[in-house]
Amino acid sequence: MANLNIDSIKTQTFDAIVIGSGMSGGWAAKELTGKGLKTLMIERGRDVKHIKDYPTTNKYPWEFEHRGEIPLDIREANPSVSRCYAFREDAEHFFVKDTDHPYVQTKPFDWIRGYQVGGKSLLWARQTQRWSDFDFEGPARDGFAVDWPIRYKDIAPWYSYVEKFAGISGNRDGIDNLPDGEFLPAYPLSCVEDYFKKQVNANYKNRHVISARCAHLSKPNKIHYDQGRGQCQNRVLCQRGCPFGGYFSANSSTIPWAEKSGNLTMRTNAVVQAIIYDEQKGKATGVRVIDAHTKETTEYYAKIIFVNAAAINTNLLLLNSTSNRFPNGLGNDSGLLGKYVAFHNYRARINAEYDGFKDLTIDGRNPAGGGYMPRFRNVYKQETDFLRGYAAGFGSYRSSIADSKGVGSSFKENMLHPQLSPWKVGSHMMGETIPKETNFVRLDKNRKDDWGMPLLDISIAYDDNDEKMVKDFFEQFTEMYTKAGFTNIKISDSHQAPGLDIHEMGGVRMGKDPKTSLLNKWNQLHECKNVFVTDGACMTSTSSQNPSLTYMALTARAADYAVDQLNRKELA
DSSP states (O other), rough: OOHHOOOOOOHHHEEEEEOOHHHOOOOOOOOHTTTTEEEEEEEESOOTTTTTTOOTTOOOHHHTOOOTOOOOHHHHHHHHTTSSTTTTTTTTGGGGOTTTTTTTTSSSSOOOOOOTTTTTGGGGGOOOOOOHHHHHHHHHHHSOOOOOOHHHHHHHHHHHHHHHHHHEEEOOBTTTBBOOOOOOOOOOOOOHHHHHHHHHHOOOOOOOEEEOOOOOOOOOOHHHHHHHHOOOOOOGGGGOTTTTTOOOOOOTTTTHHHTTTOOOOOOOSSEEEEEEEEETTTTTEHHHHHHTTOOEEEEEEEEEEOSSSHHHHHEEEEHOOOSSOOOOOOOTTTTTEEEEEEEEEEEEEEEEEEETTTOOOOSSSOOSSSEEEOOOOSSSSSOSSSSSSSEEEEEEEEEEEEOOOOSSSSHHHHHSOOOOOEEEEEEEEEOOOOOOTEEEEEEEEEEEOOOOOOEEEEOOOOOHHHHHHHHHHHHHHHHHHTTTTEEEEEEOOOOOTTTTTSOOOESOBBSSSSOOOOOOOEEETTTTEEEESSSSGGGOOOOOOHHHHHHHHHHHHHHHHHHHHHTTTHHH
16 A cells, blocks of 8 residues: 555656646746656646637627627626626636635725636737836835845846747837837837827827737747747637637647647646645645545645746635644745735726828727837836826727618618718726735635635725826826817726736735745745745736736746756755
8 A cells, every 4th residue: 555655646746836827827837847847737727728629719799699798697696707898708718707716805806817727818918018127126216015126137038038939019119118029010000099109209208109019929930830829810809719829828829838848747627725835844845736626635746836826816825825834824924925915007098089080090900909108107206196107008990880860761871881980099097006015815714615715805905096196197198188189088987996907916025035025036935945936926016017928027037947946956
C-alpha cells in the first residue's frame, strides 16, 4: 500500500502549478512550460477548446431563439451579471450566473466572472495600453496606497515581449504618459473622430485623441500564424469566441502554445480550496482541489505555484489558505490581505451630434472601437481638487432613419429609401480610483458555497474623489465638444455599482515592505517565496489604462524570475 501511495503522489506532483486559465494564467502556463517545467493548470470551470467550443460564433441573428436578448426570468434571477454589456444570448454560456456562485454584497458590487478554460479572455474588450512612470510613481508622488516596487524600465522589455506574441494594433503616438509599443497597423479613425482629434490638438496642449490600441491581428506576423491564428475579420462578434483567432485570448494563443510543448497537464472542473503550506519547510507544497461535480478532494504538489484565479477569487483563495503559521490567510502577516481593492470608474458618458461630413458615412466595423484619449488631468502637476485622472474613449457613427409615415405604396417607398442621421458622437470615462483600506473583501463566517468554501463578502464603494472626477469629466468634455462644434450635448451618470467595469484590482498588492504589502517586486509573496500572484490582485494602484496588458507583462516577467530561482535552487 505504501508503494501505491508513493506512485499516486508521483502522478500528482509537478514542477509548477498554475491556478486559473485566463489572461494571466495562460501566460504563466506558456512561459513555465516553454522553459521546460512540467506544469499543471487548474481551472474551476469547464474545458473550452478554441473553435470547437464556440457554439454561437457563426450564427445569424435570426438563429437565436430570443434574437440575442436574455429572457426576463434569467435577468431577474441574475441581476448583477445581467448588467454586463456582453451578457447576451450569443455569449451567456461564457458567464457565471449569480445563482451559480453567490456572494455577499455588504455594499453593491457586480462581480462578473467567466469560469471556463480561457476565463474572461474570451470576453474582454481587448483594449491594451502600457502604463508609464506617471502611473508607477503615482502613489509615491500623490501620497496614497504604497509605492510600487517597480518602475516602467523594469517592465518595458516584458511589454514588448508579450505585445509581439499577442498582437497589438496601434500607432506610435509619442505621448509621455502612454508609452508606444510593438504595434501591428492601427485601425483608422473615422472622419469625425479624426476631425475631433484635430480640434483637440488646436485648442489644447497635452491632450491627444489617438486610434485605440487593441489586441487584434490587423496584419498578422509569422509568430501569429505559428499559433494557428489568422487576420481579424472585423466581425465585432468577439464575445462569442473568434474562430479565426483574430483577437488575443488564452484559448487561441497561450494555452495551445503551452500544450504544444508537451509539458502542460490541464485539470478542469476543479475548485482550488486552499494552497497547502508546510511549516517545517517554510513554503507552499501544493494545492487542495475539490472536484466541481463529485466534490471529491485531491491534492497536487509542485515546487512553485502561480495564483491567477482573477483578482477577487485570488483574494478568496489566499484568505481561505490558512495554517498555524498563517491563521489569517497565506502570507498575511501584515493583515492587509483582501484590503485596498480598487477598480475603474465607468459611470460617466457624454453624447452629442455633429452636422458636418453629410456626404460621408462608415463602411465596415472597427474592432478597436474608434478613438482613445489618454489621461490629461494631473499628469505633470496637481491641477484639480481630486487625485489622479481619467482616460476616455471616443466614437462616432451614423444610423439609418426610415420615415414610417404614409400608407400603402407611399409607406413602402419611404421604407425603401432611408435617410442617414446626423453623426452621433460619444465618450465614456475610465477613471482611476484610489485604493483604500475601507474597500475590501473578506470571508463570510457563517455561509458557504456548494464546494464548502466560505462565501466572499465584498465591501467596495465610490468616494468623494470619484464624484469630483465624474464632475470634471462632464465639464471638460462638454467644453471640448462645444469647441468642436458638436450640438445636442447630453451627459449621463449610470451610477452603476463597482465591479461592472470588470477591472477590479488589488487585495494582494505589490510593495517594498512586508509590513505594508503582500508581494515583492517579482510578484512573490513576501512570506512564502514559492507562491506568485500575477493577476489583478497584485496591483498596487489602478492607473487609468486598461490593465490586461500589464497583467500579461508582469506574469511573463515573474515566470522568468521563478524559473531562474528554481535553477539556482533558491525555491526548491
